Amino acid sequence: xxxxxxxxxxxxxxxxxxxxxxxxxxxxxxxxxxxxxxxxxxxxxxxxxxxxxxxxxxxxxxxxxxxxxxxxxxxxxxxxxxxxxxxxxxxxxxxxxxxxxxxxxxxxxxxxxxxxxxxxxxxxxxxxxxxxxxxxxxxxxxxxxxxxxxxxxxxxxxxxxxxxxxxxxxxxxxxx
Numbered sequence: 227x228x229x230x231x232x233x234x235x236x237x238x239x240x241x242x243x244x245x246x247x248x249x250x251x252x253x254x255x256x257x258x259x260x261x262x263x264x265x266x267x268x269x270x271x272x273x274x275x276x277x278x279x280x281x282x283x284x285x286x287x288x289x290x291x292x293x294x295x296x297x298x299x300x301x302x303x304x305x306x307x308x309x310x311x312x313x314x315x316x317x318x319x320x321x322x323x324x325x326x327x328x329x330x331x332x333x334x335x336x337x338x339x340x341x342x343x344x345x346x347x348x349x350x351x352x353x354x355x356x357x358x359x360x361x362x363x364x365x366x367x368x369x370x371x372x373x374x375x376x377x378x379x380x381x382x383x384x385x386x387x388x389x390x391x392x393x394x395x396x397x398x399x400x401x402x
Contacts, residue, residue: 230349275382276344283333283347286354286372287326293361311376318360325354336383342400344383351379 297319329350335343358372 256290276386279347279379279382280304280333280336280343282375283329283336283351286351286375286379287329287331287333289372290322290326290329290354290357292326294324294326295320316390325350325357329354344386348380348384351383355380 297315299319300315332343332346332350336347355373355376358369358376361369361372
């Protein structure tokens with residue numbers, strides 16, 4: 227009769243070897259080669275943040291387009307007499323329309339898990355944060371909300387550790 231003497235790798239602990247008898251599950255491979263469960267949870271959370279950042283890029287892009295249209299039409303609520311950073315509202319409006327369209331496209335690319343879109347999203351969210359600062363005298367509450375959304379987008383995309391690529395993220399080889 228054949229008896230199976232192969233040992234199963236531990237599901238907890240810090241190592242992947244057969245153990246040393248210390249009760250910690252540490253094997254011959256050393257510290258840091260555990261099951262990856264913690265890294266997998268962190269990676270899944272980061273991907274969720276990146277997905278949310280993609281959705282927020284779409285929302286911020288649409289609101290930028292609407293802000294730009296309001297500026298191009300020279301609506302009365304965009305009056306800012308005496309502001310230090312005054313400029314032509316029509317050109318500012320067209321810049322916002324163009325930025326909004328590009329933000330929407332990059333948001334869609336992030337949702338499609340394009341790796342380049344993460345870097346473009348960080349750059350465009352940075353530009354949007356600056357443009358929202360210029361919007362402060364016109365609509366201060368909405369400008370602060372827009373700056374906060376842009377800051378979250380930058381954070382979510384910057385903390386993603388490359389898990390946007392389908393199937394190549396951290397923990398993709400972990401056994402279940």
